[in-house]
Amino acid sequence: MRDDVLSGGFAEAPVEAARAFRAALEAMARPGTIHTVSGAAAPAPVSVAASVLLLTLCDRETPLYLAPGHDGDAVRDWVAFHIGAPLVGPGEAMFALGGWEALKPLDAYRIGTPDYPDRSVTLIAELPGLAAEGARLTGPGIREAAFLSLPETRAFRANRALFPLGWDCFLSAGDRIAALPRTTIVEAL
Numbered sequence: 001m002r003d004d005v006l007s008g009g010f011a012e013a014p015v016e017a018a019r020a021f022r023a024a025l026e027a028m029a030r031p032g033t034i035h036t037v038s039g040a041a042a043p044a045p046v047s048v049a050a051s052v053l054l055l056t057l058c059d060r061e062t063p064l065y066l067a068p069g070h071d072g073d074a075v076r077d078w079v080a081f082h083i084g085a086p087l088v089g090p091g092e093a094m095f096a097l098g099g100w101e102a103l104k105p106l107d108a109y110r111i112g113t114p115d116y117p118d119r120s121v122t123l124i125a126e127l128p129g130l131a132a133e134g135a136r137l138t139g140p141g142i143r144e145a146a147f148l149s150l151p152e153t154r155a156f157r158a159n160r161a162l163f164p165l166g167w168d169c170f171l172s173a174g175d176r177i178a179a180l181p182r183t184t185i186v187e188a189l
Helices: 013-029 048-057 073-082 154-161
Strands: 064-066 095-099 122-126 135-138 146-148 168-173 176-180 185-187
Touching: 013 048, 013 168, 013 176, 048 073, 048 095, 048 122, 048 168, 048 176, 064 073, 154 185
Parallel strands: 064 095, 095 122, 122 168
Antiparallel strands: 135 146, 135 185, 168 176
C-alpha cells in the first residue's frame, strides 16, 4: 500500500476522536458556528475537516457514498484501511462525501420515513471556504440568528420544508467544519 493510504489517521485515536466528536456535536447543535478540527488527513482532495469527520462518524457499519471527484483509488483505499466503511451508491448511504455540486442530485439520498425520520443521509459537503457571513440562519440551537456562507440557499430551504424528513449536512473547508441540520431555517441575504 502507498504511504498516503497508510498515514493520515489519528495519532492518538481516543483523544483526537473525542475532540473531533465534540466539535461535530457542537457544530450540529449550534448551526452556523464554525469549528476547527485536526488530527487526520486523507489523500487529496479530501480536506482535513472531512477526514476528521469520516474517522469520527463512520465505521464498518456505516454505508458511505463518495461522490465523483472524491472517489479516487487513494481515497477508497484510505477509507478501507482506516474506517472499513462499505462504499455504496447515494440511495443506500448514511453518509455522503463530495463537493457540493458533485453531491447532486440531492433527491438521490434517503430522507427517512415518517416512522423513522432518522434513517436519512448526512452529507459532508466540501467547500472552498467557510465564513460567518452570507445566509441568515434561525431555528433550534440559534439564539437569534447566525450567518454562514453556503453554496446555495434554495436546496437548504427545500430540505427544511420536508421536516421531520430530510438530510443533515456538515460543511467542510480546510480544517474547519460547520453544520446545518434539517431543522435550520435558511434565508438568503
